[in-house]
Amino acid sequence: MxxxxxxxxxxxxxxxxxxxxxxxxxxxxxxxxxxxxxxxxxxxxxxxxxxxxxxxxxxxxxxxxxxxxxxxxxxxxxxxxxxxxxxxxxxxxxxxxxxxxxxxxxxxxxxxxxxxxxxxxxxxxxxxxxxxxxxxxxxxxSIAGHTDSQKEEAAELRKLIKQKETDIAVLKKQLEGAQKQYDSLNESEVRSKAD
Incomplete structure (x- = not known):
């Protein structure tokens, strides 16, 4: 080279x-x-x-x-x-x-x-x-130095997060119920969870 x-x-x-x-x-x-x-x-x-x-x-x-x-x-x-x-x-x-x-x-x-x-x-x-x-x-x-408006905003956001979490839980339950209802329509076939 x-x-x-x-x-x-x-x-x-x-x-x-x-x-x-x-x-x-x-x-x-x-x-x-x-x-x-x-x-x-x-x-x-x-x-x-x-x-x-x-x-x-x-x-x-x-x-x-x-x-x-x-x-x-x-x-x-x-x-x-x-x-x-x-x-x-x-x-x-x-x-x-x-x-x-x-x-x-x-x-x-x-x-x-x-x-x-x-x-x-x-x-x-x-x-x-x-x-x-x-x-x-x-x-x-500066956690101790938060103003009241920031604390109120944080509390509102926490409340909103909890509300969204409950909405998600309700939707999951509805989905499970719909899946069970769909599975019960055809009892003759054995369905696995992967289906």
Whole structure:
């Protein structure tokens, strides 16, 4: 493998391990540091320039591999030689290397998009978790400071929840009665619960 493809393969391994690290369920503090570090890194001009350059070079290499493979698939002499088993080994090796390079560069480009997407989703999740933790902390610290209108609203909501629960229980009883009535219409067949 050439030095260029070794570097591309190293980038591929790094991206796979970083994506795995992002996807593993980590404690909130570690995930928060990881996501905040990724966001700060993405805001750096030097990193953006290096990332854009790398993506551009990998895109060019991907297109070059596609063109080489298209050349081999359109070549009549290569097709005839491969049909009769007389294809030259250097042509086969070149086609194989082009396919390998295509797959590796395609995987690197795909993982770049995947990492950006996952970091964006995780950034939103971390933000929501921070807001939730802040809300629960302020809620527990200010329970004694509720106003009368908030207490009345909470009591009304509890009453509404109890009413809905009783409505659900009544509907379940009605459903059971209807099911028993339906089952009794045809006594000759033995019905299982799965029916």
């Amino acid at each position: 050439s030095l260029q493809m070794s570097i591309v393969f190293g980038i591929l391994v790094f991206e796979m391990s970083y994506l795995l690290l992002l996807m593993v369920p980590l404690p909130f503090a570690i995930r928060q540091k990881l996501v905040n570090g990724s966001v700060k890194l993405n805001q750096s001009r030097n990193f953006k320039s290096a990332w854009a350059f790398t993506t551009f070079v990998l895109g060019l290499q991907f297109v070059d591999c596609l063109q080489k493979l298209q050349k081999y698939s359109n070549s009549e002499s290569f097709a005839l030689a491969s049909q009769f088993g007389g294809a030259r080994y250097d042509q086969l090796a070149s086609k194989f290397y082009s396919q390998r390079n295509l797959y590796i560069t395609g995987a690197v480009l795909y993982l770049e998009v995947s990492i950006v997407t996952v970091v964006t989703i995780l950034k939103k999740l971390v933000l929501k978790e921070e807001l939730y933790r802040a809300a629960t902390n302020t809620q527990t610290s």
